[in-house]
Amino acid sequence: MSDWKNNIDLKRLPRHIAIIMDGNGRWAKQQGHLRIFGHENGVKSVREVAEGCAELGVEYVTLYAFSTENWNRPKDEVDALMSLLVTTLKGELETLNKNNIRLRAIGNIDSLPEKCAEELKDTMKKTEQNTRLNMVLALSYSSYWEITEAVKKIATDVKNNNIKVDEIMPETITANLNTAGFPNPELMIRTSGEHRLSNYLLWQMAYAEFYFTDILWPDFRKKDLANAIIDFQNRERRFGKTSEQIAAEQTQ
Ligand code: FPP
Numbered sequence: 001m002s003d004w005k006n007n008i009d010l011k012r013l014p015r016h017i018a019i020i021m022d023g024n025g026r027w028a029k030q031q032g033h034l035r036i037f038g039h040e041n042g043v044k045s046v047r048e049v050a051e052g053c054a055e056l057g058v059e060y061v062t063l064y065a066f067s068t069e070n071w072n073r074p075k076d077e078v079d080a081l082m083s084l085l086v087t088t089l090k091g092e093l094e095t096l097n098k099n100n101i102r103l104r105a106i107g108n109i110d111s112l113p114e115k116c117a118e119e120l121k122d123t124m125k126k127t128e129q130n131t132r133l134n135m136v137l138a139l140s141y142s143s144y145w146e147i148t149e150a151v152k153k154i155a156t157d158v159k160n161n162n163i164k165v166d167e168i169m170p171e172t173i174t175a176n177l178n179t180a181g182f183p184n185p186e187l188m189i190r191t192s193g194e195h196r197l198s199n200y201l202l203w204q205m206a207y208a209e210f211y212f213t214d215i216l217w218p219d220f221r222k223k224d225l226a227n228a229i230i231d232f233q234n235r236e237r238r239f240g241k242t243s244e245q246i247a248a249e250q251t252q
Contacts, residue, residue, distance in 0.1 A: 004222045005056060008229050016060035017053065017228075018185035018201055018208065021045065023192025023216030030216075036080040041218035043088050047095075052222040054099050054133040056229075060182055061135055064200050068108070068142035082116045085139075089123045096123070100132035106178035107141030134182070141178075143202035150176035179204055187232045189225075191217045209235055 024038030031037070046063060053061045066081060089103075096103055103123050110117065120139070153176045157163045163172070174180065184204045190196070193214040197205070211228040213220075238246055 004052075004226050008056065008226055009233050010057065012233050013056055013058055014186035014229065014232060015058065015183045016062070016185040016187075017058055018062045018064075018188045018205065019049065020064045020188070020190040020194075020198060020200060021217040021220075022190055022194055024218060026192065027216040027218045035077055036084070038216075038218055039081055039084055043084070045217055045220040046088075047092075048220070048222050049225055050101060050133065050135050051099070052225045053135075054101060059134060060185075061133065062106070062138060062179075062182075062185065062201070063136070064138045064141070064198070066107075066139045066141070067199060068140060068145050069199070071140070082113050086116055086119045089119045093123055093126060096127050096135070097130065100130045101127065102130040102132075102134050103127045104134055104136045105139055106136060106146070107139040108145060109139060111140045136179075136182070138200070142199040144199055146178055147173075147203060149178075173203065177203060184208070186237075187211060187228065189213070189228045191215050191220055207237070207239060209237065 021042055024042045025035040026038070027041065028035050028038030049061060049063075065085070070081075071078065095101075103120075105120055105124065109120060112120070120137075150173055154163070154168060154172060158165055158168075179201070182204075184206070185201060185208050188197075188201075188205055188208045189211045191213055193212070195212050201208075209232050211231055213224065213228070215224055236243065236246060
């Protein structure tokens with residue numbers, strides 16, 4: 001039987017996949033619709049990816065749903081995205097629990113409209129016991145914001161004598177990011193043919209493999225997720241070492 005996940009090596013899965021869901025506006029325009037129609041159809045792809053990651057055994061998937069810079073979009077579009085988020089969260093709660101998926105969020109959640117922040121917190125609370133997949137929404141998120149907040153927290157710790165300047169390590173920064181406790185993303189997927197990071201998980205993706213596809217987000221399906229994972233599994237990840245060192249480690 002041919003299955004979308006047939007060619008994936010389940011023993012070498014990325015533990016964490018980060019996704020930039022791009023191309024909703026263009027997809028809608030191609031069909032002669034308003035941009036929000038693209039976002040609405042993008043929810044279907046979110047569902048496919050969550051289901052796919054859960055089926056495979058990926059532990060974390062982080063979706064760039066709204067960036068700090070997205071606040072600069074026309075008010076109508078921002079409002080429509082926020083209400084789409086509320087209706088989606090309400091509508092998906094049962095499915096999240098049925099599939100043992102925990103919803104989490106990173107970003108400046110307090111900057112979201114009150115209704116949106118409340119719905120988000122409520123869904124996170126009602127799914128916090130789930131253990132199969134962590135579905136992380138990046139909302140009002142940017143790495144510049146996140147790293148600035150981390151620097152402020154560490155500076156405060158120094159001021160309060162909780163830590164000395166010389167004791168600050170890369171791990172100190174990692175522990176003060178919104179993603180504290182998450183494994184770093186090993187694979188980053190961006191749809192719609194754009195080859196940029198757009199202020200996304202810059203610290204966490206220092207060693208991530210990048211996968212770019214021309215597919216627009218509302219067309220992204222499980223087989224496309226599989227193609228990205230297969231591509232990832234065909235790469236040699238060296239972390240600064242030589243090919244020979246990596247080969248020797250694999251035969252040990
Ligand atoms: C980028 O496409 C997409 C966004 C800024 C929003 C993504 C939101 C969703 C998929 C729906 C809500 C998600 C959840 C988790 C409920 P774009 O608008 O930049 O497209 P364009 O580059 O073609 O203009």
